[in-house]
Amino acid sequence: xxxxxxxxxxxxxxxxxxxxxxxxxxxxxxxxxxxxxxxxxxxxxxxxxxxxxxxxxxxxxxxxxxxxxxxxxxxxxxxxxxxxxxxxxxxxxxxxxxxxxxxxxxxxxxxxxxxxxxxxxxxxxxxxxxxxxxxxxxxxxxxxxxxxxxxxxxxxxxxxxxxxxxxxxxxxxxxxxxxxxxxxxxxxxxxxxxxxxxxxxxxxxxxxxxxxxxxxxxxxxxxxxxxxxxxxxxxxxxxxxxxxxxxxxxxxxxxxxxxxxxxxxxxxxxxxxxxxxxxxxxxxxxxxxxxxxxxxxxxxxxxxxxxxxxxxxxxxxxxxxxxxxxxxxxxxxxxxxxxxxxxxxxxxxxxxxxxxxxxxxxxxxxxxxxxxxxxxxxxxxxxxxxxxxxxxxxxxxxxxxxxxxxxxxx
Ligand code: ASP
Numbered sequence: 558x559x560x561x562x563x564x565x566x567x568x569x570x571x572x573x574x575x576x577x578x579x580x581x582x583x584x585x586x587x588x589x590x591x592x593x594x595x596x597x598x599x600x601x602x603x604x605x606x607x608x609x610x611x612x613x614x615x616x617x618x619x620x621x622x623x624x625x626x627x628x629x630x631x632x633x634x635x636x637x638x639x640x641x642x643x644x645x646x647x648x649x650x651x652x653x654x655x656x657x658x659x660x661x662x663x664x665x666x667x668x669x670x671x672x673x674x675x676x677x678x679x680x681x682x683x684x685x686x687x688x689x690x691x692x693x694x695x696x697x698x699x700x701x702x703x704x705x706x707x708x709x710x711x712x713x714x715x716x717x718x719x720x721x722x723x724x725x726x727x728x729x730x731x732x733x734x735x736x737x738x739x740x741x742x743x744x745x746x747x748x749x750x751x752x753x754x755x756x757x758x759x760x761x762x763x764x765x766x767x768x769x770x771x772x773x774x775x776x777x778x779x780x781x782x783x784x785x786x787x788x789x790x791x792x793x794x795x796x797x798x799x800x801x802x803x804x805x806x807x808x809x810x811x812x813x814x815x816x817x818x819x820x821x822x823x824x825x826x827x828x829x830x831x832x833x834x835x836x837x838x839x840x841x842x843x844x845x846x847x848x849x850x851x852x853x854x855x856x857x858x859x860x861x862x863x864x865x866x867x868x869x870x871x872x873x874x875x876x877x878x879x880x881x882x883x884x885x886x887x888x889x890x891x892x893x894x895x896x897x898x899x900x901x902x903x904x905x906x907x908x909x910x911x912x913x914x915x916x917x918x919x920x921x922x923x924x925x926x927x928x929x930x931x932x933x934x935x936x937x938x939x940x941x942x943x944x945x946x947x948x949x950x951x952x953x954x955x956x957x958x959x960x961x962x963x964x965x966x967x
Contacts, residue, residue: 567751567752567754567755568816570754570755571754571755571758571816571819571820572815572819573755574754574755574756574758574759574762575758575759575762575819575822575823576762577759577762577763578758578759578760578761578762578763578764578766578823579762579763579766581759581762581763581766581767582762582763582764582765582766582767582770583766583770585597585763585766585767586766586767586770586771593767593768594768596767597763597764597767597768600760600761600763600764600767601760601761601764602760603756603757603760604757604758604760604761604764604823604824606753606757607750607753607754607756607757607824608757608824608826608829608905610750610753611747611750611824611828611829611832612826612828612829614743614746614747614750614832615828615829615831616702616703616708616711617739617743618740618743618744618747618831618832618853619708619711619712619715619831619853619856619857620702620711620714620715621715621736621739621740621743622740622743622744622835622849622853623712623715623716623719623849623850623853623854624715624716624718624719624722624736624740625719625733625736625737625739625740625849626719626740626845626846626849626850627715627716627718627719627720627722627723627850628718628719628722628723628729628732628733628736628737629733629737629845629846630719630723630846631723633720633723635959635960636719636720636850638958638959638960639847639850639851639955639959640716640850642954642955642958642959643850643851643854643855643951643955646799646951646954646955647855647858647859647947647951648895650795650799650859650861650947650950650951651859651860651861651864651894651895651898651899651947652864652891652895653791653795653861654791654795654861654862654864654865654868654943654947655864655865655867655868655890655891655894655895655898656868656891657787657790657791657865658784658787658864658865658866658867658868658869658870658872658890658894659868659869659872659887659890659891660787661783661784661786661787661865661869661872662783662868662869662871662872662873662876663872664783665779665780665782665783666779666876667776667779667780667782667783667873667876668776668780668872668873668874668875668876668877669876685900685913685914687896690896690900690914693709693900694709694710694713695709695710695713696710702714708828708857708902708903709857709858712853712854712857719736722736740849744832744835747832748832751832751833754820757823757824758819758820758823758824761823761824762823765823765934765935765938768934769932769934769935777931777932780869780873780932780936781932781935781936783869784865784866784869784936784939784940785939787865787869788862788865788866788939788940788943791861791862791865791943792943792946793811795861795950796810796946796947796950797810797811799950799951799953799954800950800953800954802954802957803950803953803954803955803956803957803963804953804957804963805841805842805953805963809841810841810949810950810953813837813840813841814837814946814949816833816836816837817830817833817834817836817837817945817946817949818942818945818946819942820833821938821941821942821944821945821946822938822939822941822942823938824905824941825905825906825934825937825938825941826903826904826905826941827856827857827860827903827941827944827945827948828856828857828903828904830856830941830945831852831853831856831945834852834856834945834948834949835848835849835852837949838852838949838952841949841953841963842963842964842965843949843952843953843956843963843964844956844961844962844963844964846961847952847955847956847959847961848949848952851948851951851952851955852948852949852952855945855947855948855951855952856903856944856945856948857903858899859898859899859944859947859948859951860898860899860901860903860908860940860944860947861898861943861944861947862939862940862941862942862943862944862947863897863898863901863907863908863911863940863944864894864895864897864898865894865940865943866908866936866940867893867894867897867898867908867911867912867915868890868891868894868915870909870912870915870916870925870929871890871893871894871912871915871916871919871921871925872890873925873929874916874921874922874925874928874929875919875921877925877928878921878922880921882919886919889918889919890915890919893914893915893918893919894915896914897911897912897914897915898911900914903944905934905937905941906930906933906934906937908937908940909926909929909930909933909936909937910926912925912926912929913926
């Protein structure tokens with residue numbers, strides 16, 4: 558593999574950028590509103606440039622890494638095993654996260670006794686049905702593969718292509734070499750763009766605090782406290798246990814995972830963080846043939862942070878409107894949050910758009926989506942960081958479950 562990790566200096570630059578950004582964001586809170594809004598617009602633009610550059614590379618990156626990884630598995634039985642374990646672990650961890658979201662809502666009761674209103678002029682969206690969601694995984698034509706909503710179809714296409722290359726046997730080797738070279742090229746492209754990351758992370762962190770800092774008080778503050786504390790419980794306890802079972806020291810996992818965590822926190826997109834998560838998986842010693850399948854699929858379907866958030870939001874919205882939830886509702890909240898998180902697009906704010914599905918399933922007021930939009934970026938930051946961290950934790954365990962070993966690398 559010709560790709561190497563980013564330099565330690567770059568990682569330090571990213572962390573320093575994040576901290577300076579946070580400090581600047583709090584300092585900006587002291588400025589008059591109009592000036593603060595102006596500065597915030599520029600800061601956000603600096604971050605958006607980074608996200609747009611990465612997003613251009615994402616479709617070919619997902620396509621080439623998955624198809625090359627599948628094609629490299631001469632043993633199709635092992636591929637089947639990876640996919641089965643991936644499904645089992647991704648769904649189990651998301652269900653645990655969604656349940657923690659329910660518990661967080663009951664412990665903190667963030668919406669009890671408070672009447673929030675949707676932003677002026679907001680019209681509630683029409684929630685998709687479960688059939689709509691299922692069919693959206695299979696887009697109608699080839700051109701739709703490149704759209705954000707086409708990511709799942711792209712994954713299915715890439716897996717089938719990889720299988721076809723294996724079935725071609727000797728003849729397929731040349732296509733495999735091409736796919737692998739293209740995949741390495743895309744990863745290298747991302748490494749080039751990464752040199753801009755410290756600036757983007759600095760700008761996004763400052764923007765987030767300058768614009769959303771005031772909302773950290775009051776009922777929203779309570780919601781965020783509930784979400785943040787239970788998300789961190791999920792991160793440290795559930796992922797700690799998973800990587801330990803997979804044979805990796807949790808300390809090493811948390812240390813290496815901190816870089817994609819920060820990138821996800823500030824860019825608020827699992828898709829944009831994918832290349833950094835792959836780099837982290839490599840540093841944890843996961844084999845290429847495993848993480849090149851589990852991570853692109855995970856970025857698209859495995860979103861524990863989002864599942865926790867959607868279940869908690871459902872409880873929050875019910876509390877705001879004074880609606881009592883039965884145990885059946887709670888079960889539905891967990892199930893629909895798992896489905897909703899799978900269907901959520903790996904982009905900023907995707908989880909709040911899909912919240913309409915969860916609220917609709919429970920028969921809760923869809924105005925809840927508008928209510929949650931108010932604090933979406935702050936909430937999105939952590940749920941995205943948890944989303945990508947879950948993919949890597951599961952990858953470590955899947956490696957063990959399919960009978961492969963972690964490399965003992967840095
Ligand atoms: N932004 C999240 C992600 O990309 C999805 C969400 O909004 O919950 O992982």
